[in-house]
Amino acid sequence: ILNVEQSPQSLHVQEGDSTNFTCSFPSSNFYALHWYRWETAKSPEALFVMTLNGDEKKKGRISATLNTKEGYSYLYIKGSQPEDSATYLCASPTTGNQFYFGTGTSLTVIP
Amino acid sequence: DVKVTQSSRYLVKRTGEKVFLECVQDMDHENMFWYRQDPGLGLRLIYFSYDVKMKEKGDIPEGYSVSREKKERFSLILESASTNQTSMYLCASRRDSLVEQYFGPGTRLTVT
Numbered sequence: 592i593l594n595v596e597q598s599p600q601s602l603h604v605q606e607g608d609s610t611n612f613t614c615s616f617p618s619s620n621f622y623a624l625h626w627y628r629w630e631t632a633k634s635p636e637a638l639f640v641m642t643l644n645g646d647e648k649k650k651g652r653i654s655a656t657l658n659t660k661e662g663y664s665y666l667y668i669k670g671s672q673p674e675d676s677a678t679y680l681c682a683s684p685t686t687g688n689q690f691y692f693g694t695g696t697s698l699t700v701i702p
Numbered sequence: 703d704v705k706v707t708q709s710s711r712y713l714v715k716r717t718g719e720k721v722f723l724e725c726v727q728d729m730d731h732e733n734m735f736w737y738r739q740d741p742g743l744g745l746r747l748i749y750f751s752y753d754v755k756m757k758e759k760g761d762i763p764e765g766y767s768v769s770r771e772k773k774e775r776f777s778l779i780l781e782s783a784s785t786n787q788t789s790m791y792l793c794a795s796r797r798d799s800l801v802e803q804y805f806g807p808g809t810r811l812t813v814t
Contacts, residue, residue, distance in 0.1 A: 622799060622800075623799055623800055625802065625803070627803075627805075633807065634706070634792075634804075634805040634806060634807050634808065635792070635805045636805070637802030637803065637804075640800065640801060640802055642800060680744070680745065682745075682803075684799035685799075689747060689750070689760065690735070690745075690747065690799070690803065692737075692744045692745040692746075693744055694742060694743065694744035695744060
């Protein structure tokens with residue numbers, strides 16, 4: 592079992608604030624790192640799949656960085672909006688087929 | 703538009719009943735997965751399948767079985783439902799670990 596941890600567990604921010612959260616994973620035998628957004632009453636949907644150390648990906652106001660040597664990834668949201676309220680999950684697959692998910696960061700953006 | 707569908711959004715069953723949860727994907731993916739999600743525990747893998755009729759146990763297979771008779775369909779079976787199987791069940795499929803995983807909408811199962 593791979594130990595994937597996320598922090599913080601939950602976060603409340605004001606509309607317009609920027610925020611970030613962390614995913615940490617074992618750096619040995621790294622294969623890939625996935626970020627998903629899970630809105631209430633919807634399916635989780637993929638934000639990013641990252642594989643290379645130093646990778647930085649961006650989708651609108653959301654971006655993510657990856658450090659495979661030290662085993663962490665950051666997710667940043669710039670100028671949070673109420674529609675960003677969701678649980679953000681990270682997952683690290685093994686070279687086999689198993690994905691190990693963190694417990695998620697629940698973000699609430701207050702209008 | 704890619705899709706993973708699950709047979710029910712909400713299900714209430716009695717202890718001891720046999721329960722079938724169905725998942726269908728339309729992306730021709732080899733790999734399909736069943737997870738359960740419980741507060742504070744994240745998504746935990748129950749079973750996965752990498753091909754028709756092939757299956758592998760995940761981290762919490764006890765009390766569950768699966769069936770994959772066709773590539774697009776992956777069923778989760780609770781042989782004799784118990785109250786500790788009350789949970790949100792999510793199905794997912796993907797081509798491989800380097801691309802995103804697609805999830806179904808989830809089935810919230812309550813066992814009374």
